[in-house]
Amino acid sequence: MRTLAADLVHHDGKLVEVSGWIHRIRDMGKINFLLLRDRSGIAQLVLEEKPEISLETVVTVKGMVAANEKAPGGYEVQVTEIAVLAPAAPDLPIPVNQDADKLGIEAVLDNRIISLRIPKIRSIFKLQAGIVDYFGEHMRSEGFTEIKSSKLIGSGTEGGTGLFTVEYFDTRVFLAQSPQFYKQAMVSSGMERVFEIGAAYRAEKHETNRHLNEYVSLDVEMGFIESEHDLMDIEVRILKHIFARVKEEHQDVLDLYGADVPEPEATENIPRISHDEAKKIISDRLGRKVFEISPEGERVVCEWAMEEYGIDAVFVHSFPRKKRPFYTYPDGQKTKSFDLLFRGLEITTGGKRINEYGMLLETLPKFGLTEEGLKDYCTIFKYGCPPHGGFAIGLERLTQKILGLSNVKEASLFPRDRKRITP
Amino acid sequence: MRTLAADLVHHDGKLVEVSGWIHRIRDMGKINFLLLRDRSGIAQLVLEEKPEISLETVVTVKGMVAANEKAPGGYEVQVTEIAVLAPAAPDLPIPVNQDADKLGIEAVLDNRIISLRIPKIRSIFKLQAGIVDYFGEHMRSEGFTEIKSSKLIGSGTEGGTGLFTVEYFDTRVFLAQSPQFYKQAMVSSGMERVFEIGAAYRAEKHETNRHLNEYVSLDVEMGFIESEHDLMDIEVRILKHIFARVKEEHQDVLDLYGADVPEPEATENIPRISHDEAKKIISDRLGRKVFEISPEGERVVCEWAMEEYGIDAVFVHSFPRKKRPFYTYPDGQKTKSFDLLFRGLEITTGGKRINEYGMLLETLPKFGLTEEGLKDYCTIFKYGCPPHGGFAIGLERLTQKILGLSNVKEASLFPRDRKRITP
Numbered sequence: 001m002r003t004l005a006a007d008l009v010h011h012d013g014k015l016v017e018v019s020g021w022i023h024r025i026r027d028m029g030k031i032n033f034l035l036l037r038d039r040s041g042i043a044q045l046v047l048e049e050k051p052e053i054s055l056e057t058v059v060t061v062k063g064m065v066a067a068n069e070k071a072p073g074g075y076e077v078q079v080t081e082i083a084v085l086a087p088a089a090p091d092l093p094i095p096v097n098q099d100a101d102k103l104g105i106e107a108v109l110d111n112r113i114i115s116l117r118i119p120k121i122r123s124i125f126k127l128q129a130g131i132v133d134y135f136g137e138h139m140r141s142e143g144f145t146e147i148k149s150s151k152l153i154g155s156g157t158e159g160g161t162g163l164f165t166v167e168y169f170d171t172r173v174f175l176a177q178s179p180q181f182y183k184q185a186m187v188s189s190g191m192e193r194v195f196e197i198g199a200a201y202r203a204e205k206h207e208t209n210r211h212l213n214e215y216v217s218l219d220v221e222m223g224f225i226e227s228e229h230d231l232m233d234i235e236v237r238i239l240k241h242i243f244a245r246v247k248e249e250h251q252d253v254l255d256l257y258g259a260d261v262p263e264p265e266a267t268e269n270i271p272r273i274s275h276d277e278a279k280k281i282i283s284d285r286l287g288r289k290v291f292e293i294s295p296e297g298e299r300v301v302c303e304w305a306m307e308e309y310g311i312d313a314v315f316v317h318s319f320p321r322k323k324r325p326f327y328t329y330p331d332g333q334k335t336k337s338f339d340l341l342f343r344g345l346e347i348t349t350g351g352k353r354i355n356e357y358g359m360l361l362e363t364l365p366k367f368g369l370t371e372e373g374l375k376d377y378c379t380i381f382k383y384g385c386p387p388h389g390g391f392a393i394g395l396e397r398l399t400q401k402i403l404g405l406s407n408v409k410e411a412s413l414f415p416r417d418r419k420r421i422t423p
Numbered sequence: 424m425r426t427l428a429a430d431l432v433h434h435d436g437k438l439v440e441v442s443g444w445i446h447r448i449r450d451m452g453k454i455n456f457l458l459l460r461d462r463s464g465i466a467q468l469v470l471e472e473k474p475e476i477s478l479e480t481v482v483t484v485k486g487m488v489a490a491n492e493k494a495p496g497g498y499e500v501q502v503t504e505i506a507v508l509a510p511a512a513p514d515l516p517i518p519v520n521q522d523a524d525k526l527g528i529e530a531v532l533d534n535r536i537i538s539l540r541i542p543k544i545r546s547i548f549k550l551q552a553g554i555v556d557y558f559g560e561h562m563r564s565e566g567f568t569e570i571k572s573s574k575l576i577g578s579g580t581e582g583g584t585g586l587f588t589v590e591y592f593d594t595r596v597f598l599a600q601s602p603q604f605y606k607q608a609m610v611s612s613g614m615e616r617v618f619e620i621g622a623a624y625r626a627e628k629h630e631t632n633r634h635l636n637e638y639v640s641l642d643v644e645m646g647f648i649e650s651e652h653d654l655m656d657i658e659v660r661i662l663k664h665i666f667a668r669v670k671e672e673h674q675d676v677l678d679l680y681g682a683d684v685p686e687p688e689a690t691e692n693i694p695r696i697s698h699d700e701a702k703k704i705i706s707d708r709l710g711r712k713v714f715e716i717s718p719e720g721e722r723v724v725c726e727w728a729m730e731e732y733g734i735d736a737v738f739v740h741s742f743p744r745k746k747r748p749f750y751t752y753p754d755g756q757k758t759k760s761f762d763l764l765f766r767g768l769e770i771t772t773g774g775k776r777i778n779e780y781g782m783l784l785e786t787l788p789k790f791g792l793t794e795e796g797l798k799d800y801c802t803i804f805k806y807g808c809p810p811h812g813g814f815a816i817g818l819e820r821l822t823q824k825i826l827g828l829s830n831v832k833e834a835s836l837f838p839r840d841r842k843r844i845t846p
Contacts, residue, residue, distance in 0.1 A: 002647065019647050021613060021807055039566070039615040039646075056807040086778055088807035113802045116612035125614070129569040136556065143462070146552040148639045148818070150837040151574075151622055154845045165590045166598065169628070173844050175589065182837060185846070189539035190444060191548070192462035199574055199622065205592070216571045223462075224425065224442050224508075355509055376846035379536045384444055384479040384511035395571070414573040414605060421596050422577045423608070423799030 002060075006040035008075040011065045018043050018077055019060040019085070021117070022053055024097045034079075035072070035097070036061065037119065044071035047079045056088035056096060056117070105407055112414060112423050123253040125413055127246060128399045132197055134245040135218050135393075138238050144193040144220070149182035151175055151199060155373065164203045164213075175201035178392060180327070181377055183221035184353060188385040192223040200392075205418060209407040210295065210345060212396060214416040220350075221390030228329075228336040228352045231389050232272060232315050235340060235348060238393075240267045246402065257403040266311040273301075274318040275334070299344035313342040319351075326367035327353050327360075329389070336389070343401040350391020357381040425483075429463035431498040434488045441466050441500055442483040442508070444540070445476060447520045457502075458495070458520075459484065460542070467494035470502045479511035479519060479540070528830055535837060535846050546676040548836060550669060551822045555620060557668040558641050558816075561661050567616040567643070572605035574598055574622060578796065587626045587636075598624035601815060603750070604800055606644035607776060611808040615646040623815075628841060632830040633718070633768060635819060637839040643773075644813030651752075651759040651775045654812050655695060655738050658763060658771060661816075663690045669825065680826040689734040696724075697741040698757070722767035736765040742774075749790035750776050750783075752812070759812070766824040773814020780804040 003016040020038035027050055034045040036059070045061055053059070063079040094103060094111045100120045108115040116122050136146065152166060152173045163174040179196050186194040200217040220238075225231060243261035247254070254260055273281070275293070281304050282297040283289045290297055293316065305314040317338040321330055329336040329352035337351030354360050360381050364370060371378050399411035409415040414423060426439040443461035450473055457468040459482070468484055476482070486502040517526060517534045523543045531538040539545050559569065575589060575596045586597040602619050609617040623640040643661075648654060666684035670677070677683055696704070698716070704727050705720040706712045713720055716739065728737040740761040744753055752759040752775035760774030777783050783804050787793060794801050822834035832838040837846060 019809070037613055039613060058807045058809045085809055086780075086804075086807045089780075089805045092806060113608055113611075113799055114806060116608070116614075117806075119613070122612055122614060125570065126568060128571075132569055132571070133559065133563065136559070140556065145549060146555055147548065147836060148551075148555070148622075150637055150835075150839055152637055152839050152844060167588045167590075168844060169626075169841050171844065181846070185536055185539070186836075188536075189545055190460055190462060190542070191539075191545060197620075199571075203592070214573055214575055357509075357512075376536055379846075381509075382512045383515060383537060383540075384481045384509045386442070386481045386508055412573075413570060413609075416573055416575050418592050421575060421591060421594065423604075423802075 004040035005036065005038050005043035006073065008043060008065050008073060008077065012067060012075060014065055015062065016065055016077060017060060017062050018045075020058070022055055022057045022059060022088075025050075025053075025055065036077075037117075042072045042119075044068065044076040045079050045082075046076050047082070051082055053084060054088050054090040055092060057084055058086040058088070059084055105410065109409060109415065109420065116413070120256050121410075123256055124399065124403060124405070124411060127250045127253045127403065128395065128411065130246055130249055131242055131395060131398060131402075132216075132218075134242045135238065136195070136197065137245070138241040139193075139195040139220065142193065142234065142237070144195045144222075145186075145191050147179075147183065147186050147191075147194045147196050148198065149176075149179045149186075149196060151201070153181070162203050164201050175203075177202055178217060179219050180325075183219055183390060184327075184377075184385075184388065185380050187221050187223040187388045187390075188380045192386075193221075195220050197395075207418060209409075210397070212408055212412055212415055212417065215397075215412065216395035218393040218395055218398075219390065220392070221388060223386040223388040225352065225387055225389050228317060228338055228350070228389055229272070231350055231352070231391055232270075232317075232338060232340075235350070235391060235393075236267055236270060240264045242398075243267060243402075253403070257405075259403045261402055262311055262313070266309075267313075269309045269311050270313045270315055270340075271305055271309045272315040272317060272338075275316055275320065275323075276318070278314070278316045295344075298341045298346060302341050302344045312344070313340065315340050324351065326363055326369060329354050330359075330363075338391075340391075340393075342398070343404075345397055345401055347397045347401060348391050348393050350389065352387070352389035355381060355385045355387050357385075427463035428459065428461050428466035429496065431466055431488050431496060431500065435490060435498060437488055438485065439488055439500060440483060440485050441468075443481070445478055445480045445482060445511075448473075448476075448478065459500075460540075465495045465542075467491065467499040468502050468505075469499050470505070474505055476507060477511050477513040478515060480507055481509040481511070482507055528833065532832060532838065532843065539836070543679050544833075546679055547822065547826060547828070547834060550673045550676040550826065551818065551834065553669055553672055554665055554818060554822060554825075555639075555641075557665045558661060559618070559620065560668070561664040562616075562618040562643065565616065565657065565660070567618045567645075568609075568614050570602075570606065570609050570614075570617045570619050571621065572599075572602045572609075572619060574624070576604070585626050587624050598626075600625060601640060602642050603748075606642055606813060607750075607800075607808075607811065608803050610644050610646040610811045610813075611803045615809075616644075618643050620818075630841060632832075633820070635831055635835055635838055635840065638820075638835065639818035641816040641818055641821075642813065643815070644811060646809040646811040648775065648810055648812050651740060651761055651773070651812055652695070654773055654775070654814055655693075655740075655761060655763075658773070658814060658816075659690055659693060663687045665821075666690060666825075676826070680828075682826045684825055685734055685736070689732075690736075692732045692734050693736045693738055693763075694728055694732045695738040695740060695761075698739055698743065698746075699741070701737070701739045718767075721764045721769060725764050725767045735767070736763065738763050747774065749786055749792060752777050753782075753786075761814075763814075763816075765821070766827075768820055768824055770820045770824060771814050771816050773812065775810070775812035778804060778808045778810050780808075
């Protein structure tokens, strides 16, 4: 029966069997200390004879548990038997047991198969798995149903740019940029409240620390809303829940990164300002007039929110119509839409959608679209669709910002960018 | 404040506001009954005047709740005010309020946007959302971590056939057939136990009631297993949990389909027979010698299991080596692999994987593969990978078989097949 490293504390003075990877070998002359790594943590092994094995070898070890305050977790295993389950080549391309921060991002990503063995790096994805779980947990608690929509679409709802093309038998389809079409269809079907956790694709030639060509989108869509503020309200509740659960379950990961999540009261305080107000605040603080909210502007307006509201986040609403997709509910020359900026980065785009068939038909030509070209989409609205809206949170961006990672690619297990299609 | 149809029972004699779609209109002369559909169910509305609205119109209604044993749920709303939120065109392409079973599958799928409004059809996806939830619930309870791997891969681990090609900037990549490569990488990274809920793509020209070109795969991979039986054990525990939770939460959907899930004791009883034994049983029962397990054979061997073990399911293990991918752990001319057949259909393929670098290098050329061609994959094993294995459950097939649907496409929200790329 295998015992995990983290459970040695419950086996003081008993014989145990532990299994894992050899993380470190320390030859102290008469005695040898080996650190063994398993999914729960690190166990110290004590051997009199130095075993002829290399780092990363997978072993199963038998021995007696003894207290040792210098050992990780306060207990060690005095080894009586060691069996190699799988040997490891001695030429590790990058070190697994040294300070991960000394590796540049290119080394980390070029050697992804090995760099994920580094506990600090792998811990990003323990926390990320938590975010996925807590997101679903919260959505279900508010009566939302999880959907799984197709990622292969006949045409792009957000226009034809930025789409990857797939050869599909004798025709060509696209990879979905978002489940927009489908989540609106499901609201209108009577499911009313849906969420999806799925891949989204953007064929954009960005080469920045904030873009991925494939990412995981935490999507929400909700019927019978009064206004876009209902959506911001629900996003606040989602984030409060995620932050609280992350703190509860992953304080160890937060500590590794010297990071913390906002307090619930602070999260409730996230200010809501219009796009015009945001530009004014940014202009004032930068000392020059800005006409767009650039990445620098996003940082500046989050700093403002921190000073004024005690939270490094801000909802920016009322974006101009020309900056939003055709399906955004208009409000004069503005729209009932919003972004959420968190710690200087846009992590959400959302808004109320056009739900009235007549308004949709009037809008399409203004965006160079036709009812024929969007026949299935228009069917959603032709037969009665309630007022609704939604938003999406970028999973990797949220992970990045919670942990303070400098590049969003660090928060993607196997990131895809213009040049990176492996491993 | 909106009240849901299912909650009218708690508001007897009170004024409420209900919102939803007009599901049915019944003109009884002096009085009119309208059925209103919302995400919770159906509410009966009573009006003296017949409103000028068509079916599927979205309305908000105010009125008094009164007991009426003939109304759905035993209560109705005596309407004082009705407001149209979104009108519906009168030319519904298929009826929403009639017996769904009278519609052929082509009508259901060609009119997917509308057919999902039919409560019985939509209920499939309430139950399916449950399966996704309960699968994750169980995996986490056994220490598994959820991963999200890339679906864009530089090369196919299972060989180059059956892959969809994606134009990726100046190069070409493929849509992943499974997260095989990545889940093994994550076991080897030290995460040890991982699961993924994600899309899988098969560019196969099937046109059957059991194939989809895009489906949702419930993937599991686990390190430090003793044998492939550990994997079958865990699949039994997963299915027991899913079946129990489905029964607890979705008895209404099971009732709509006249379906039921296997009892826990029966699920524990699923027999495990070799591929050779399965062929013998099928040959005996068909009265002719079979050399493959065809769809007919899958049905026959499940019938045998039902008669002998009281469960319409069977694990078939020890598949011949030439029938399994290169990474399957060999056992002479056989392999340490298995399928799970459930109610006459294969819903799982799995097995122990080769974890020894030397064995992998010996195996590759036998399958026409090279270390150079699978460099990243081989790196997983070069630096110490524990014994491990895994499997995948097809979400749509499991849903289909739980409900007794005749075609797997009915269990996909927006199915993709050779001809179907919309909606």
